[in-house]
Amino acid sequence: MLPSTKQLVPYLLSLLRLVSALVLFSYGTQKIIGFPVDAGGPPVGSLPWIAGLFELVLGFSLLVGFKIRLSAFILSGLMAFAYFLRHAPQGFYPAQNGGTAAIIFCFVFLYLAVAGGGPLSLDAVRGKGDA
Numbered sequence: 001m002l003p004s005t006k007q008l009v010p011y012l013l014s015l016l017r018l019v020s021a022l023v024l025f026s027y028g029t030q031k032i033i034g035f036p037v038d039a040g041g042p043p044v045g046s047l048p049w050i051a052g053l054f055e056l057v058l059g060f061s062l063l064v065g066f067k068i069r070l071s072a073f074i075l076s077g078l079m080a081f082a083y084f085l086r087h088a089p090q091g092f093y094p095a096q097n098g099g100t101a102a103i104i105f106c107f108v109f110l111y112l113a114v115a116g117g118g119p120l121s122l123d124a125v126r127g128k129g130d131a
Contacts, residue, residue, distance in 0.1 A: 010118045010119050011118060011119065011120065012118075013112075013115060013116070013117065013118035014065075014117060014118030014119060014120035014121065015118075015120075016108065016112070016118075017062060017063075017065065017068065017072075017112055017117040017118060017121070018063065018120070020062075020105065020108050020109070020112075021059050021060075021062035021063035022059075022063055024055050024059040024062070024075065024105060025055065025056065025059030025060055025062075025063055027052065027055045027059075028052050028053070028054070028055030028056030028057070028059050028060075029056060030052075031048065031049065031051070031052025031055065031056075032049070032052045032053060032056050033056075047085070051078060051082060054074065054075065054078050055075075055078075058071040058074055058075050058078075059075070062075065062109075062112070062117070064121070064122050065117045065118075065120065065121020065122045065123050065124065065125075066121075066122045066123060067123070068112060068113075068116055068117035068121060068123050069112075069113050069114075069116060070113075072109040072110070072112035072113040072117075073109070073110075073113035075105070075109040076105075076106050076107075076109035076110040076113055079102045079103075079105040079106035079109060080102075080106045082099075082102045083099045083102040083103055083106065086099070086102075087099030087102055
């Protein structure tokens with residue numbers, strides 16, 4: 001017998017956190033350590049480099065489920081900042097200005113900051129109530 005939708009919700013929340021964190025983390029690894037593709041990366045100390053550092057460190061924190069709410073809240077702000085600083089000046093529509101991912105990340109992370117990260121996380125294992 002299949003579990004009810006209600007029983008799956010906490011695990012799907014964990015899956016949302018894992019997938020979104022993994023994608024964001026991959027942006028950070030590319031900018032900071034040149035993996036999987038070394039595209040040269042932004043200059044050390046520049047705003048894109050600092051954003052990459054946040055993506056790397058907080059993306060990993062979110063990926064493993066440590067300090068989920070705080071990490072997600074900071075990343076939500078980072079994505080909003082990225083959208084308005086980098087994408088919005090290029091045009092109003094996200095499909096036009098390339099900011100679709102930044103908007104979606106912003107609101108997914110805002111949701112995770114409020115909802116937590118689900119039962120499959122270090123916070124849940126540690127019983128910190130941050131899950």
